Amino acid sequence: MDLDQLRIFARVAELGSFTQAADQLGIAKGRVSQVVQRLEAQVGARLLQRTTRRVRLTPDGEQFLERGQELIADADQLQAMFQPAASGLRGRLRIDLPNSLARDLVIPRLPEFLAAHPLLELGISTTDRRVDLVQEGFDCVLRVGPLVDAELVARPLGMMKMRNVASPAYLRANGTPKTLADLARHRIVHYAPKLGVQGAGWEYQEEGGAVRVHPMRSAIVVNGTDAYQAACLAGLGLIQAPAHGTQRLVDAGLLVDVMPHLTAAPMPVSLLYPHRRQLAPRVKAVLNWLTQVVEPYLGEPGPATVESRPT
Structure with a gap:
């Protein structure tokens, strides 16, 4: 053999x-x-x-x-x-990344990584669903939210800060909410992994750390992060989204922060890989590189929170 x-x-x-x-x-x-x-x-x-x-x-x-x-x-x-240091890593790797993290953080930094390892071939999946790492043949996945794969090894990276935003056009038409009571006159864009899921609401964290959800109306339900952001830009309602993914839109004046004192709880970000005694050098290198790329945008690691929020 x-x-x-x-x-x-x-x-x-x-x-x-x-x-x-x-x-x-x-x-x-x-x-x-x-x-x-x-x-x-x-x-x-x-x-x-x-x-x-x-x-x-x-x-x-x-x-x-x-x-x-x-x-x-x-x-x-x-x-x-025994490979020359200049040759870098070689072989194939398959990784899965949340859509917005791939677009905003990882892919812009890929040229420098691949330049250092020209013999490495990466297959990158970007999806809003939770892939089965083993069944679908991924070497590692970057996951946002609570962990449910007990058989996998997890490397906690930190907590992803959330923010509340709306489009200027929406706020001109509906006013800017200041309190939870004001939300009765507003709509939220509802994100749900499966369409038809009910329970739209405004999540916020109390001073003691308890997480609450204030029920709200929604005019639209989406199951993808790009659609979630596009619906907000179109003035269809308020959204609660990761701070890193909306910063450029806020800086450009396309979105506006609202109710910063009532933001959703931060979400844990982790790297997952199969439970093996040893990892191939190329897998270790990618894990370490992803850690270096993503960690600066996160807060300190903390407890898991809501599972279905978009990333």
């Missing part, structure tokens, strides 16, 4: 699918099946249990995968030790 065979087997095991593994690796499904069959013949044990719906590891397969992943990580580190 060789490392390429181990990598193919590991991807099948992680995804639970020959087809998905073949798609992500860019090889034919038939080759993936042949590699797994060859490995099983070499070790003299069945490593995967195949059903019509799912591919699962056998007990022998679980032991084989654990040791195989260690060998792959060791090989990656060994290779990196």
Whole structure:
């Protein structure tokens, strides 16, 4: 057996699918099946249990995968030790980023990172949904909000400060709210991961730290961050959004801060990656670089908060 065979087997095991593994690796499904069959013949044990719906590891397969992943990580580190420093990292990486963080913070800084590592190939997903890191083959994800993936390793980066904004046209037409009571005459743009979800409201944090939600009317519900911001710019209502993503619009006079004393609770920002004893050097490098890029825009790490707010 060789490392390429181990990598193919590991991807099948992680995804639970020959087809998905073949798609992500860019090889034919038939080759993936042949590699797994060859490995099983070499070790003299069945490593995967195949059903019509799912591919699962056998007990022998679980032991084989654990040791195989260690060998792959060791090989990656060994290779990196003897690469000329000028050549930088090499290989492929797949990362998922919140749309606004990718647009405003990460992608503008990518040229300098890739210039230092010209042999590295990055696949970047920007989506407002929560991807399955393992099933979809990501090496790491940058996540905003509370963490629910207990099987993953998390690196807390800090807390994302929120602000309340509205368009000048909206405020001219409806007035500027000063208190919670004033919100009865206003509308909010409601963000919900799934359309049809009710419960629009104004979130704010009391002096003691307790988080409250003041019910409000909404004229529109959106499930994407770009639409959320566009609706506010169009004068469709107030929004509560990350400070970093709206700063340039406030500076340009396209949005205006309102009720700064009644802002939503900051949201935790974390980097997540699979729970492995060792990480490939390229993954470690990207994790460290993302930390350096994002941390300066965040406050100190704190408790998790509301899960469904846009980022």
